[in-house]
Amino acid sequence: MIVAEAVGRVLAEAGVDTAFGVVGSGNFHVTNALVAHGVRFVAARHEGGATTMADAYARMSGKVGIVSVHQGPGLTNAVTGIAEAAKSRTPLIVLTGEATDVRSNFHIDQDALAASVGAVPLRVTEAGRAVEDTLSAYRTAARDRRTVVLNLPLDVQQELVEWRGLIGEPHGTPSAVGSLSAVKSPGTLSDAESPRTPSAAELGTLVRLLAEARRPVFVAGRGARHARAELEELADATGALLATSAVAKGLFRGNPWDLDVSGGFATPLAAELIRDADLIVAWGCALNMWTTRHGRLIGEHTKLVQVDLDESALGVHRPVTLGLVGDTATTARTVLHALASTGETLAQAGDARDPARDAPATTGDARGPVGNARGSAGDAGRGYQSVEVAARIRAEGRWQAMPYDDEGGDGLIDPRTLTIGLDDLLPGERIVAVDSGNFMGYPAMFLDVPDERGFCFTQAFQSIGLGLATAIGAALARPDRLPVAALGDGGALMGIAELDTVVRLGLPMVVVVYDDEAYGAEVHHFGPHGHPLGTVRFPPADFAAIATGYGFAAVTVTGPGDLAGVAEWLKGPRDRPLLVHAKVAGKRGSWWLEEAFKGH
Numbered sequence: 250m251i252v253a254e255a256v257g258r259v260l261a262e263a264g265v266d267t268a269f270g271v272v273g274s275g276n277f278h279v280t281n282a283l284v285a286h287g288v289r290f291v292a293a294r295h296e297g298g299a300t301t302m303a304d305a306y307a308r309m310s311g312k313v314g315i316v317s318v319h320q321g322p323g324l325t326n327a328v329t330g331i332a333e334a335a336k337s338r339t340p341l342i343v344l345t346g347e348a349t350d351v352r353s354n355f356h357i358d359q360d361a362l363a364a365s366v367g368a369v370p371l372r373v374t375e376a377g378r379a380v381e382d383t384l385s386a387y388r389t390a391a392r393d394r395r396t397v398v399l400n401l402p403l404d405v406q407q408e409l410v411e412w413r414g415l416i417g418e419p420h421g422t423p424s425a426v427g428s429l430s431a432v433k434s435p436g437t438l439s440d441a442e443s444p445r446t447p448s449a450a451e452l453g454t455l456v457r458l459l460a461e462a463r464r465p466v467f468v469a470g471r472g473a474r475h476a477r478a479e480l481e482e483l484a485d486a487t488g489a490l491l492a493t494s495a496v497a498k499g500l501f502r503g504n505p506w507d508l509d510v511s512g513g514f515a516t517p518l519a520a521e522l523i524r525d526a527d528l529i530v531a532w533g534c535a536l537n538m539w540t541t542r543h544g545r546l547i548g549e550h551t552k553l554v555q556v557d558l559d560e561s562a563l564g565v566h567r568p569v570t571l572g573l574v575g576d577t578a579t580t581a582r583t584v585l586h587a588l589a590s591t592g593e594t595l596a597q598a599g600d601a602r603d604p605a606r607d608a609p610a611t612t613g614d615a616r617g618p619v620g621n622a623r624g625s626a627g628d629a630g631r632g633y634q635s636v637e638v639a640a641r642i643r644a645e646g647r648w649q650a651m652p653y654d655d656e657g658g659d660g661l662i663d664p665r666t667l668t669i670g671l672d673d674l675l676p677g678e679r680i681v682a683v684d685s686g687n688f689m690g691y692p693a694m695f696l697d698v699p700d701e702r703g704f705c706f707t708q709a710f711q712s713i714g715l716g717l718a719t720a721i722g723a724a725l726a727r728p729d730r731l732p733v734a735a736l737g738d739g740g741a742l743m744g745i746a747e748l749d750t751v752v753r754l755g756l757p758m759v760v761v762v763y764d765d766e767a768y769g770a771e772v773h774h775f776g777p778h779g780h781p782l783g784t785v786r787f788p789p790a791d792f793a794a795i796a797t798g799y800g801f802a803a804v805t806v807t808g809p810g811d812l813a814g815v816a817e818w819l820k821g822p823r824d825r826p827l828l829v830h831a832k833v834a835g836k837r838g839s840w841w842l843e844e845a846f847k848g849h
């Protein structure tokens with residue numbers, strides 16, 4: 250077989266089940282080899298879309314993402330998606346043809362391009378190394394959680410290679426193959442393979458800080474999405490409240506101590522409780538300006554601990570009291586054992602009452618954060634886990650409970666009213682993807698998600714236009730959930746080509762367009778300073794007609810009554826996806842956007 254076929258076969262045999270892409274001559278054979286060996290291939294309409302689909306698929310499935318693109322322009326079209334994946338440390342392989350002859354129209358410096366956005370440029374260098382080079386790329390993606398651009402030079406692709414399987418191939422060492430089985434599922438490295446584990450002294454310090462803390466809060470990030478059980482157990486043992494960064498939203502859903510997202514999307518209650526913490530432990534979380542509101546969510550005397558696999562992530566955004574290098578689940582488990590074996594008395598003085606006796610009645614909100622599989626806050630009374638805090642989380646822990654003045658009318662719906670209405674209508678088993686823009690906080694705050702695999706947030710590069718492709722990749726990873734894409738009108742039109750992919754794949758998706766006929770983020774950024782806004786405002790676009798042209802069903806929403814059309818679609822048969830064109834009121838910018846402007 251030729252090298253291109255061998256590359257596809259290696260990836261299929263390594264465990265890849267789905268690949269995305271746009272096929273040209275330079276990636277035709279490798280893509281067909283993937284298909285021939287049982288991999289599902291999803292043809293996107295733009296390489297940017299394909300890459301973000303693969304990124305979202307990887308994030309929501311826990312598998313290595315694969316995208317296949319043509320050399321030169323195929324790769325340049327993919328670059329924004331590659332940058333997003335690389336910044337998010339998504340295990341992703343970009344298979345790309347490569348025109349090494351400088352006289353080729355397709356020639357560019359693909360290594361420099363990949364490196365410039367933080368991806369790892371690798372290459373299949375010769376026929377005899379095809380299997381080994383491909384396995385090496387797979388390991389880099391899976392084990393090191395990196396986005397790899399695997400260049401397939403056109404001349405090398407055509408060379409003949411004798412297939413001898415993954416084990417026993419001419420240049421594949423047994424150890425190279427042996428370690429492959431350990432990296433099939435990213436994020437599940439065995440303890441022995443973790444690059445480092447915290448020292449006994451570091452662990453001892455964390456145990457002491459936790460034992461001393463009266464109001465500890467755990468903030469879990471992307472690097473803790475596999476560590477729910479361990480963190481909940483440790484939180485219960487130490488009386489900690491639980492929060493997440495935006496990318497890990499949903500991780501603690503159903504836990505009575507879940508504060509939801511820390512940062513710009515935090516409820517006033519979550520912000521207050523996090524600010525009042527005396528110890529914050531960040532688990533696999535960068536503690537960036539979004540998660541900490543530029544540091545304002547961290548109290549003056551709050552001690553800060555950061556646990557991360559990546560040593561270079563420690564203390565980058567905030568100075569930390571203690572930084573530990575290690576896997577979050579393993580570290581939490583070790584700390585829990587250490588606490589138990591040292592017999593630390595964690596119950597804090599002054600919290601000695603029996604909470605089971607005096608637990609307050611619930612607020613009657615049947616959809617509140619309590620009433621979960623883990624039972625109620627019956628153990629309240631330890632650390633920050635008090636009866637009072639439990640009651641406040643029940644009463645004020647969700648954005649829906651916050652009163653607001655509806656600003657809709659005159660053919661426009663208040664985006665909060667829209668989103669709350671959708672939250673009520675859409676089934677709970679959903680997977681939500683959110684694009685970037687002024688509107689983004691509404692779906693991020695008002696649409697509930699079932700768990701951390703119910704929210705896909707491709708926002709590390711802060712690009713608009715990725716939301717629809719994100720929803721497609723997420724939908725394919727979780728076909729059991731209703732996919733919801735929340736987009737602004739600007740981001741929707743930027744990524745519009747993939748509406749075709751949604752229809753072609755038969756995805757039962759709900760695409761919600763928050764249409765303010767503007768790049769609202771820019772309007773609210775510059776408007777208050779008196780700048781002319783003609784460059785960022787647009788005439789009306791008929792999204793319902795556009796979507797119908799692609800084969801969608803569509804509903805135009807100008808007031809709460811129009812949501813009946815969504816209810817009607819939900820009744821079934823859902824044989825066509827639905828686009829909800831919401832004409833939203835947008836006189837004022839959203840307050841989380843003001844946070845964003847401070848970052849510019």
Ligand SMILES: Cc1ncc(C[n+]2csc(CCOP(=O)(O)OP(=O)(O)O)c2C)c(N)n1
Nearest residue numbers: 686687688712713737738739740768769770
């Ligand atoms: C690829 C890209 N281009 C431009 C921007 C700058 N930008 C940020 S938000 C935004 C407007 C988005 O408009 P829309 O999708 O309608 O959402 P809205 O802000 O109106 O809610 C723009 C142009 C960006 N972040 N990414």
Ligand SMILES: [Mg+2]
Nearest residue numbers: 737738767769
């Ligand atoms: Mg807009």
